[in-house]
Amino acid sequence: DGASYIAGTTDGALAGQALSGASDALLAKYDSNGSLQWVRLLGGTNAAEAKGACTDPFGGIYIAGKTDGIFDGHALLGSVQGFLAKYDAAGTLQWSRTMGGTISAEFRGCATDAVGHVYALGVARGTIRGYATVGFEDLLLAKYDRFGNEILAAHFGEVSRTMNPLAISFDGTNLQVAGSVNGSVAGQVFLGNLSDGLWQRYSPMGAVLATKLIGVAGGDTELYGAQSGTDANTYLAGTTTGNLDGELHSGNGVYDVFFTSYDSFGTRRFTKLIGGPSSVVALKGLALDSSDNACLAGLANGPINGVSPGGTASAFMISFSSAGSIRYTKFAQGDPAGASAFFGVAADAAGNCYGAGYVQGAELAGVPLAGLIDAVLVKYDANGDNK
Template sequence: MPLTKYPPTVEWGTPLDRTAGVRVKQDQTMPRAAGSRATLLVAILATVLSATATQAAADPMLAWVRQVGTSADDLGMGVSADGLGNVYISGYTYGSLGGPNAGGADAFLTKYNAAGTLLWSRQVGTSANDYAYGVSADGLGNVYVSGSTWGSLGSPNAGSNDAFLTKYNAAGTLLWSRQVGTSADDLGMSVSADGLGNVYISGYTYGSLGGPNAGSYDAFLTKYDAAGTFLWSRQIGTSGDDRSLGVSADGLGNVYISGLTTGSLGGPNAGAYDAFLTKYDAAGTLLWSRQVGASASDISYGVSADGLGNVYISGYTGGSLGGPNAGSYDAFLTKYNAAGTLLWSRQVGTSASDESYVVSADSLGNIYISGRTDGSLGGPNAGGIDAFLTKYNAAGTLLWSRQVGTSGDDRSLGVSADGLGNIYISGYTQGSLGGANAGGYDAFLASYGEPILATSPAGGGTLQFGYVLVGQTATRSLSATNNGGVGSQLNGTFPAASGEFAPGATSAFGPLARGAGASRNYTYTPAARGADSLSVTVTSDDGNSTLALSGTGVAPQQQTTLLSNAGLVRIGTSGAAQIRVTNAGDGNLSGLGAVSNLRGDIALLAGSPPEFTGGTAVNLADGASQTYTYTYTPTAHGPQQATVRADFLNGSSDGANLPEILDVIISGQGVGPVFDSSTPPGGTIDFGAVILGGNALRQLAVSNASTDPNGGNPALTNLTLLAAELSGPDAALFSLIGFSAGTVIGQGAASFFDISFSALGPVGAKSAVLTLTTDEGAPFGEQGATFAFNLTGLSVPEPATMGLLLGGLASLARRQWRRARAA
């Protein structure tokens, strides 16, 4: 059966005309209350649905319903949310909704805020019939309305129906109106502002608007700029019936139109009416056209581009487009990518008639279709025809379906998701959806509030604990907020944590009203140094948000290194053994306070040889090092060692930030010269009897008997003869020959010199002491040990003198012997 070319006149149950989404006959007029044309009463009712509709009260997502009408017929056709918290509905009225009725049907535009408060209503018309079908808010504070007029709204009527486009600002001021037409019928069915300052209207014409007419109705697309300047018009058609019923600009410079054709626009006709989708660029160049259908009628009313390169069309089919037909007409939704590739198609229906008239893709990846059902799509049918709203995700999964209605006729002809959790449907009702029916058909606007889960950190983000000392605990808060629509409530569950993160159990939250939030504290207690991460998911009835818990365990970490032993140390001097302690934290301890310092003591263990001395406390910041010196002062030849104990209060070397005790062995070896002489020190060098006036010599050999290693440094073991001193009563009779102060004697070497005794009077025994000063037991070349030798000699007379002396002595001895015997 052919579709009418006229705006809607009522006959339910026959093929559909998009102009009102109702069944029509050309020879009928829209029923209206008798005598109401001159004195129609505005009845704008702002009552939430729960006050008047039992079915709405049972739907927790339905935030509010507003019903507006007069005693005549008032039909809501299109709806557009501006993303700024406002929503507009367009339609037509036979009464006075926003001003006095100019005659017949007048177009109207009504603005609400997100809470459902009516802000203003505007009515525009001529003495003829003027129908508003499409509405589009540009997000910049402006709103556009498209439709058809038998009169002159923007310029003289070209004949029959002309398409029109009207622009209002946010205050409801009419900025301009444009009218385009031919002598035949031209209807502007849909409008889309691209957010770039341009606006597109699409519809169908019996004449030539953008090219020669191909036969019967052709689809057209016309572009204006923000000032209302006509930029271009395109016409597409076949010899059959081709109508564009929807238009959507993607904000990327492209625009799509959808509709119906009995010909072949994008492929061979499958039978009866097929749905089509055509893409143009900003210059009006046709990029591609696609056609989809079954052997029965398939009609696309709505089209919506998601701004991500995808486009969706919705409508209804008498066949099977996305699944088996449930009976009569089923609603369908089909997704294409930017290249025109069909990605998926979904079909939803009951055994009765189910028709989708509009589609809206939001910025969150969701797609909504709405329309009418004679069955039960989202709840029990309230009687007759109900409006429905169905949600899909980007993958084509049906998420939910809602149904609203009265015992009368209720249809949704518009849907708009604002990306803020509010989904609006518009249409008309014979009953009372949002207030008492004013008479005939009333326009309605319903707002559904979806919860939107927003976590902080956001999904895909990280709850960062930062750097935490091993063994200590840091706390961070994970929050969930309902950023959804008016009336929405969010329920969900905070996840359990594990490992170094806690708590280990889930925790439910909600219901959270719009704007309300909940939070939960998580802790991080690292057991060792290094990064830790855990993926967790906050679940909710809006979906899930997966994020990471992340932290890094840091700790002071002792690194104790023996830098050097004392090595070979000459007796009488001091050497040093050195130990370096480093706080090898990973450079991330700053700001964590003194507790992050490496603390403890490093000292010689009790019982270590007294030749080693040293020890102090350790208190090192992150990355700092300190060298600890232990002095070694040997007093004897040979190796020695001592134990240094590092007793750390924290900063264990395994990164666990535990106490740790570490013993380090340090060592040294006492070396030096060993004095030796041909006459042992303390011995006597005897010169015997020397005739008066004579001299006697004796040789003294001094050697270095050291066998110590010197590591290539002879100064460690060389012996230096620093001085020689003669003392005693007869020191003047002795002298040294060949002695040189400062003589250095290497290991195994010797130095020789003579000692002279001069026999001077008087006759008798003579004595003295020779003292040698060396650097043994002292730094090389410095005064050290001394060694003494006794020197003895006898001064005797000449030999003749000696004989007389001896004879006299013998005679004296004999006389004494005789006396003794006589006695």
């Protein structure tokens, strides 16, 4: 139906929805014209935060996150535990599930497959479902059917390693995971200082099929998205502090955004770096449209690709073609008194890019603030025009 969904957290009552705890998970639906359809809050005795959202082919909407209290009637296991909740298109809660252990666990994102299974990605410490984690923090992968029945809970880690998974997608056959790690894993040599980008493929039953590290000598690299295109190529996006694959860093000593692609044989097709000589850049997500054009979203406090932000820090959207050429670079914030950021991104079949995040300090695109920090959803067409 062309609807868009955003997920996050709020510390106040919103759109007629009462707050349950110190903060609640938030899910909102907008129609294709950007009109708000409904808002739902879900929480418990303390704080709850939705970290990601996904939809299934049957009209289900899922939010994944973490909580440090009793959540929707589920007892707390450990200091923090992950949660997954399902809503229908009308905003009716279908079910919620939590996953915790002896120390801590959280979910950071989710993905679904063609038959309605939902996969929640996160991290865990301690013993989860009877299995002890191996590293300081292990990658956690949980699978449920669309009725909320738990199918598996798997984890991946190595001694002394901190796994930092940040994004998950389903490529039609297997799962793609993107993030970072602080050392060598699965026989892959670590190149960086504090982190290398982590790219993994998992089977639907949680088996590790492939692991690759992407890094620069003495620098730090993270991946924020891994997506398979209709062309059978894989597209990755992240940030790095150094030269990568022959592409020169902007030289500011902090992060540049990079966009890279590999074919089905694992051969790199291209790598592109974007930054600014005085800019601090943070990437937060990657999405592909049906033509494999890429949408990269995040925030920056200075120029990117020759385009300047209007605010002290501004949400940005960068679009690439499937061949790696830049289609456009756009900043959302136009008021120097304001600040904004995108923390989520999506794309549709028409080539539109959607950025979801927050705005504070000043209105954005003519829409006045309602609170101290407001949630925001911005749509860009194939030309980069704000719709």
